[in-house]
Amino acid sequence: MRVVVAPDSFKGTCPAADAARTIADGWAGVRSDDEVVLRPMADGGEGTLDAFATAFPEATRMPVRVTGPLGLPVDAAWLLLPDGTGVVEIASTSGIELLAGDLRGRDASTLGFGQAIRAAVDHGVSRLILGIGSSASTDGGIGALTALGARFINAYDLSVPPGAAGLEELAKADLTRLRPAPSGGVLVLTDVTNPLTGRRGAAAVFGPQKGLDAGGVARADEGLARLASLLDADPDVPGAGAAGGCGFGLLAWGGRLVGGAAEIGALTGLPAAIEGADLVITGEGSYDGQSAAGKTPAYVAGLAREAGARIAVVAGRIADDADVTGIEAVSLTELAGSADAAMTDTRHWLQAAGERLAAAQGEDD
Template identity: 80%
Template sequence: MGTKIVIAPDSFKGTCAAGDAARAIAEGWASVRPDDRLVLRPMADGGEGTVDAFAIAIPTAERMRVRVTGPAGLPVDASWLLLPDGTGVVEIASTSGIELLHNALRPRDASTLGFGQAIRAALDHGVKRLILGIGSSASTDGGIGALTALGARFTDAYDVSVPPGAAGFEELAKVDLTRLHPLPEGGAVVLTDVTNPLTGPRGAAAVFGPQKGLDPDQIARADEGLALLATLLGADPAAPGAGAAGGTGYGLLAWGARLAGGAAEIGELTGLPAAVADAAVVITGEGSYDGQSAAGKTPAYVAALAREAGARVAVVAGRISADADTHDLDAVSLTALAGSAEAAMTDTQAWLRAAGAQLAANHREGA
């Protein structure tokens, strides 16, 4: 049997999901070195591709189809993943994610209701534990939509349910948690790659509101609404990650879930350290590899595991910036291969295959 190669990229956001990227790199490598043993471990940080990462790493997992209410209030066909040990994996990206809006942002009324409906479907199925990815949210509702799907009631002074999204904060007066579904017996872990608090200058509205379409006045009002939510739910608004996904991290924290760093948690849960332990080469990657990539992003986590195991490290990226540290790894830029960023983004998978082939051609046994 040939050399063991582990391929563990993050998604190339907007152009290629992590699972597709891993497969394309593997195809390129195999075209040059067909006898090598390729192990695919696509990565995610809690955002898009979280369910796919688990599905590829754990082939016996079962996709459970579900129709939910999307962030714009329209039906969305999605799925959650049932792992062999009874764990349910649900992501916000495919149920209440910003990509589902197709650039038609809904800053005031986008909701996490669909995410909560998918969680409820997993609970109704009888899962023993939940893994919840909350990256790529479309809304700033503090998780009100998700908690509503789980049985909570958020009402105005007249006991009427508040409108969806950030708009609901302006009428919010009371919270009733008496019918809130309990956590499964094994609890719930929430995966996020940010540590922002719920409110304030580093909070959900101030930092992430603009990318979801909130203007300065709406940001201030949403921040006030999130502060009100904190007084009603009682969890710690300063907890790291409480501001993730428009405050959904806080809502899930109030439910009793645990917040955790996405990449490292997913790596542990999908068995990446064990896969890397006896690998000769480990290939990771992301859309843009820059100076910040070495400070906690997915490639940094994967590279650290590889170095600890004594494996060679390779990075494939859409672009590699001048401030990126590539001194001890093989780095391939799709932009350089394709001749331009536009060309690389037009057919990303084709250039990923080319990158895989180039890395394989450069590889020498024992080098």
């Protein structure tokens, strides 16, 4: 058999690349003669760098120390692809996981993300691919643009503070020293399609998840609207509200916003890898009714159907409202006996899931 393993990350417990490798190890323990192809996936959030690194083994990780979302140093990396493209993700530089539960809705910033982008630009990359899922802040991208040379100023001609708090004081944007984008362009991978402001905007929808109370959401939305009046970009472009409005800031820098999962799949050669596959295994932490609405497993499953391959889903939990019609579904929670057990030793149960799927194919043979 030819088997393609293309899961998303199991957030908080196992990155996508490790999940793919562990499922494959379980499969190989039962069916060692099968061809197993690893294509870990992401949607622009956590695991974006790993997805590209697995698809391009000759890529180089470029270490960089940046200012994390709370102002503390963070050791991260950006990825240099063989064709000169630089890949940077917000998750590992300014991501919500870096807060370890200490949400700072007004203060968290995208400065570190911008510092990693600047490092890639200064290295001389030909183009940029930027993943902006799993962000910690609602700053409209002013932190990232500040790292690239912009100045955001209050009424007293002083630089505004970091985060959403800075938007509250914003009076002027000075882009005269902003570094130009690479000649090959800037592709921005988003995992949502929200506009910058309003009831579906960055502050209203995602602000509470990042620690903003009702008053903070209202002030951040006003601040984002103020930012929109100062920068030359359309705040209603789908994805402008991604990453707390960082999508909008990158639009103003010349970026092009695209859906993360499909673009990563295309860039890493997933459709070609699935051609001729007998089985495609995908998965994520929680497989539920929303998983069919554009999430990574739905995209992967769609490619598998087009190629005539069977589909399997491995998930930490499979909700009652999940549509598993025509899918071989394995729940780590059921395998382990409880959600706590599955999360405590996720890799063990991912391997067990690979073994179970392989054994089931053997029974079919």
